[in-house]
Amino acid sequence: MNFKFLRELIVPAQTKIVLLIMDGLGGLPLEPGGKTELETAYKPNLEALAAQSALGLTVPVAPGITPGSGPGHLAIFGYDPLEFEIGRGALEAIGADFELGPDDVAARGNFCSVDAAGLITDRRAGRIPTEAGKELAELLRTIKIEGIEFFVVPVKEHRFAFVMRAPGLGDALTETDPQKNGVPALPVRALKPDSKKAARLVNQFIGEARKELTGKHPANMILLRGFARYPTLPTYREVFGLSAAAIALSGMYRGVARLVGMEILRIDGDAISDEFTTLEKNWNEFDFFYLHIKKTDTCGENGDFAGKVHVIEEVDALMPRLMALQPDVLIIGGDHSSPAVLKAHSWHPVPTLLYSRFVRADGIAEFGERACARGSLGVLPAKDVMPIALANAGRIAKYGA
Amino acid sequence: MNFKFLRELIVPAQTKIVLLIMDGLGGLPLEPGGKTELETAYKPNLEALAAQSALGLTVPVAPGITPGSGPGHLAIFGYDPLEFEIGRGALEAIGADFELGPDDVAARGNFCSVDAAGLITDRRAGRIPTEAGKELAELLRTIKIEGIEFFVVPVKEHRFAFVMRAPGLGDALTETDPQKNGVPALPVRALKPDSKKAARLVNQFIGEARKELTGKHPANMILLRGFARYPTLPTYREVFGLSAAAIALSGMYRGVARLVGMEILRIDGDAISDEFTTLEKNWNEFDFFYLHIKKTDTCGENGDFAGKVHVIEEVDALMPRLMALQPDVLIIGGDHSSPAVLKAHSWHPVPTLLYSRFVRADGIAEFGERACARGSLGVLPAKDVMPIALANAGRIAKYGA
Numbered sequence: 104m105n106f107k108f109l110r111e112l113i114v115p116a117q118t119k120i121v122l123l124i125m126d127g128l129g130g131l132p133l134e135p136g137g138k139t140e141l142e143t144a145y146k147p148n149l150e151a152l153a154a155q156s157a158l159g160l161t162v163p164v165a166p167g168i169t170p171g172s173g174p175g176h177l178a179i180f181g182y183d184p185l186e187f188e189i190g191r192g193a194l195e196a197i198g199a200d201f202e203l204g205p206d207d208v209a210a211r212g213n214f215c216s217v218d219a220a221g222l223i224t225d226r227r228a229g230r231i232p233t234e235a236g237k238e239l240a241e242l243l244r245t246i247k248i249e250g251i252e253f254f255v256v257p258v259k260e261h262r263f264a265f266v267m268r269a270p271g272l273g274d275a276l277t278e279t280d281p282q283k284n285g286v287p288a289l290p291v292r293a294l295k296p297d298s299k300k301a302a303r304l305v306n307q308f309i310g311e312a313r314k315e316l317t318g319k320h321p322a323n324m325i326l327l328r329g330f331a332r333y334p335t336l337p338t339y340r341e342v343f344g345l346s347a348a349a350i351a352l353s354g355m356y357r358g359v360a361r362l363v364g365m366e367i368l369r370i371d372g373d374a375i376s377d378e379f380t381t382l383e384k385n386w387n388e389f390d391f392f393y394l395h396i397k398k399t400d401t402c403g404e405n406g407d408f409a410g411k412v413h414v415i416e417e418v419d420a421l422m423p424r425l426m427a428l429q430p431d432v433l434i435i436g437g438d439h440s441s442p443a444v445l446k447a448h449s450w451h452p453v454p455t456l457l458y459s460r461f462v463r464a465d466g467i468a469e470f471g472e473r474a475c476a477r478g479s480l481g482v483l484p485a486k487d488v489m490p491i492a493l494a495n496a497g498r499i500a501k502y503g504a
Numbered sequence: 505m506n507f508k509f510l511r512e513l514i515v516p517a518q519t520k521i522v523l524l525i526m527d528g529l530g531g532l533p534l535e536p537g538g539k540t541e542l543e544t545a546y547k548p549n550l551e552a553l554a555a556q557s558a559l560g561l562t563v564p565v566a567p568g569i570t571p572g573s574g575p576g577h578l579a580i581f582g583y584d585p586l587e588f589e590i591g592r593g594a595l596e597a598i599g600a601d602f603e604l605g606p607d608d609v610a611a612r613g614n615f616c617s618v619d620a621a622g623l624i625t626d627r628r629a630g631r632i633p634t635e636a637g638k639e640l641a642e643l644l645r646t647i648k649i650e651g652i653e654f655f656v657v658p659v660k661e662h663r664f665a666f667v668m669r670a671p672g673l674g675d676a677l678t679e680t681d682p683q684k685n686g687v688p689a690l691p692v693r694a695l696k697p698d699s700k701k702a703a704r705l706v707n708q709f710i711g712e713a714r715k716e717l718t719g720k721h722p723a724n725m726i727l728l729r730g731f732a733r734y735p736t737l738p739t740y741r742e743v744f745g746l747s748a749a750a751i752a753l754s755g756m757y758r759g760v761a762r763l764v765g766m767e768i769l770r771i772d773g774d775a776i777s778d779e780f781t782t783l784e785k786n787w788n789e790f791d792f793f794y795l796h797i798k799k800t801d802t803c804g805e806n807g808d809f810a811g812k813v814h815v816i817e818e819v820d821a822l823m824p825r826l827m828a829l830q831p832d833v834l835i836i837g838g839d840h841s842s843p844a845v846l847k848a849h850s851w852h853p854v855p856t857l858l859y860s861r862f863v864r865a866d867g868i869a870e871f872g873e874r875a876c877a878r879g880s881l882g883v884l885p886a887k888d889v890m891p892i893a894l895a896n897a898g899r900i901a902k903y904g905a
Binding site for chain 1: 878891901
């Protein structure tokens with residue numbers, strides 16, 4: 104469904120929607136015929152809720168496609184991830200909690216090693232310690248070029264986010280990483296006329312960076328990849344008529360939420376329960392809350408089946424606090440699957456639960472991959488969940504007479 | 505999902521995919537409340553496999569649409585049958601096992617009867633015996649016109665495939681069959697300037713054919729319909745990165761497989777077991793195998809419910825040979841439904857099973873229309889099956905960061 108169509112049907116209401124995302128929620132059994140992480144978890148609260156909900160499996164991007172965090176989140180936020188895109192550089196910057204603005208072009212940066220002739224000897228600078236990366240990033244921040252601002256945000260080890268800010272910068276820029284050793288870093292070239300200014304300035308910056316890093320071997324040069332402008336997305340206010348807030352412990356998810364116009368709420372602490380406390384404190388201030396649980400995905404990617412089960416159980420135990428707030432609509436799902444057996448994101452559809460007073464409940468008192476396969480939401484594109492949630496929240500008017 | 509998008513995500517892998525198509529697999533019960541052909545069949549091997557598989561129902565073209573063999577196969581091969589088309593003439597030619605090339609324009613031909621004034625008296629020439637059709641086709645093959653090659657391939661009774669080969673032939677051509685008796689055959693007209701050359705040459709051929717067939721009543725004239733160029737389809741290598749092979753006993757299916765770049769494997773014999781022998785012999789040579797079983801459809805179209813059940817049981821008995829090869833991904837489905845009670849192709853979604861080590865098994869130890877309706881693949885477009893198979897085969901990289 105396109106936004107133009109939906110936008111015209113949106114009506115105001117005094118209702119509250121919660122989107123609870125357990126990152127990488129979908130899983131696989133350890134052994135054929137066994138239970139998945141979600142099916143294994145002891146979760147009486149989620150099961151009681153499932154019995155009053157409509158269940159289904161969401162397909163984040165398209166059948167068979169394994170989504171990164173960017174497209175996975177855009178989809179469950181209601182945006183077609185094939186229509187809207189967050190470039191790699193932009194995602195790196197927002198993941199580093201950098202507040203990207205409309206005049207910004209971002210890139211993934213990393214320190215590398217070059218020899219006396221300028222030929223690359225290690226594209227990752229021996230994975231220098233994060234502390235060393237921070238110091239070098241500070242050094243690069245001293246570079247000044249007239250008419251443009253540069254930002255260098257350390258990420259981890261040799262990696263950093265690179266952002267340049269000036270009006271009228273294009274992002275049709277080639278990468279400097281030659282993807283092999285024994286050759287020099289490539290100069291940035293503009294692929295379109297509108298990016299010539301950006302190419303000239305970034306090459307100037309790289310020249311200055313080389314000087315600054317002289318003698319800093321192994322991290323004596325930089326490489327930049329994935330140049331991308333600030334992605335301009337329609338906001339939750341514009342397309343759904345919602346004042347929306349985000350509660351997330353990781354920068355990447357706060358960043359994506361900020362891109363769709365959500366307000367980022369402060370969390371005191373770094374436990375999942377602290378996220379629920381933030382929800383409670385801000386309950387009266389917004390129509391919509393996005394609550395992000397990172398650890399399900401972390402455990403999945405680490406191959407930690409039991410850990411992922413435990414995180415789900417931790418969320419289950421906190422559910423009474425959420426239900427006490429009496430949300431009108433509650434969606435519980437994920438942005439993609441991350442089965443522990445695969446130690447990675449995967450293409451499998453994601454178990455999803457939609458609770459509201461007006462939902463047609465399936466009466467299935469289970470919440471798991473196979474239970475959701477029997478649910479009345481069916482196997483549906485993730486981007487279709489938000490309109491159904493809005494409808495249940497009384498926020499979509501009748502179409503046609 | 506468009507091919508351009510998918511193509512950029514394809515990565516190589518050392519995995520093998522088998523697509524086992526039982527033509528016209530989907531069925532209907534003989535009596536309301538009864539079992540379909542597939543549900544009736546004794547098939548312990550398929551049921552054991554179903555328990556370890558994800559099940560679903562595929563929609564070949566669109567809801568309610570009964571597909572011909574061309575669109576049905578394009579869809580299950582992963583091609584949007586509304587975007588890619590095999591013209592009727594081209595399908596007739598490849599069905600006659602003619603190796604269509606890029607310079608070819610093909611048509612469906614048939615012999616007809618005309619009276620002394622050239623008016624049609626029987627559009628099918630009294631359905632002359634197949635042998636007679638063969639002799640007349642040979643006669644037409646003696647016609648030579650400079651700068652162009654003609655091919656006349658007998659099909660059955662009065663029918664033949666007609667192909668003309670020359671560089672730069674267009675296929676925007678009107679048909680010569682007036683669809684009624686008492687009028688003369690129509691001359692071919694070009695509907696676009698690029699088809700003028702083809703119109704002139706085919707009219708010249710028809711003039712020569714009339715002369716050759718003088719005195720051959722009832723088959724003393726020809727009619728040509730459905731002019732179509734060689735359909736240029738992206739190949740399996742191009743879009744899926746697969747080296748693919750086809751095992752099919754009927755020309756039509758070998759032809760469609762050839763159009764998507766599959767290599768056609770030789771089958772010694774004409775039994776289904778001979779097809780499995782071909783699979784075994786060539787197992788090490790390809791990434792992907794398409795194995796086509798024709799008889800399910802033949803029985804369905806003949807209204808032979810028991811016969812169709814028997815063919816399914818025959819395939820089931822051969823399954824251990826296929827499983828012994830240890831395919832990484834196995835899809836079992838059909839190109840469309842052909843319920844015996846309808847004696848025809850039908851619009852009903854097609855039961856489909858997807859087996860792999862990484863599939864999220866539904867745990868349903870049944871393979872039938874109703875079991876598949878409960879499966880986690882849901883009711884899905886047939887063209888979406890290949891991307892899911894590729895994902896399970898480790899051949900699609902993550903999309904986005």
